Amino acid sequence: MDYIKEKVSYVKGLCDGMEIDETTKEGKLFLKIIEILGDLTDAVEGLDEAYDDLEDYVELIDEDLMEVEDELYDLEMLDDDDDEDDFDEDDIFEVECPNCGAEFITDFDDMEDEDFQLECPECGYVLDIMDLMCECDDEDCDCHSDSEEDETE
Numbered sequence: 052m053d054y055i056k057e058k059v060s061y062v063k064g065l066c067d068g069m070e071i072d073e074t075t076k077e078g079k080l081f082l083k084i085i086e087i088l089g090d091l092t093d094a095v096e097g098l099d100e101a102y103d104d105l106e107d108y109v110e111l112i113d114e115d116l117m118e119v120e121d122e123l124y125d126l127e128m129l130d131d132d133d134d135e136d137d138f139d140e141d142d143i144f145e146v147e148c149p150n151c152g153a154e155f156i157t158d159f160d161d162m163e164d165e166d167f168q169l170e171c172p173e174c175g176y177v178l179d180i181m182d183l184m185c186e187c188d189d190e191d192c193d194c195h196s197d198s199e200e201d202e203t204e
Contacts, residue, residue: 052099087193150176 063085071078143158146169153173169178 052096055095056092059085059092062088064186146178148176148178150174 062164066081066085071081073082084173109193143156146155151174153171155172
């Protein structure tokens with residue numbers, strides 16, 4: 052921006068060196084043009100300063116927005132973890148230990164493993180999974196006796 056001011060000052064100096072008569076029409080015109088150039092230079096300099104201030108302000112707003120986006124996207128990522136696609140409530144079960152009566156929650160994710168055992172976290176009792184799968188309310192049911200008979204035949 053300084054180079055424009057320098058050029059306007061140079062032209063003003065040229066006019067002063069040429070000793071332009073202010074009383075003639077041409078002299079008035081040249082001096083008025085140089086005055087307008089000085090005013091335009093000052094106005095552009097003011098705009099440049101305002102632009103710098105606005106640029107700093109926009110950078111601050113951008114930083115604040117980035118913080119808000121980080122917070123928002125972190126929350127959305129947490130919400131995404133709870134989506135029905137990722138987590139099915141049908142996969143978790145509340146189990147009551149027949150030995151001590153303690154209730155605990157399991158998800159049976161490792162049920163495919165051959166060494167899978169469901170152990171009560173309170174007393175250490177190993178629960179029979181087939182008893183847990185029984186859907187009837189009768190404690191003396193024969194729900195699994197058919198499957199056991201099929202295995203022996």
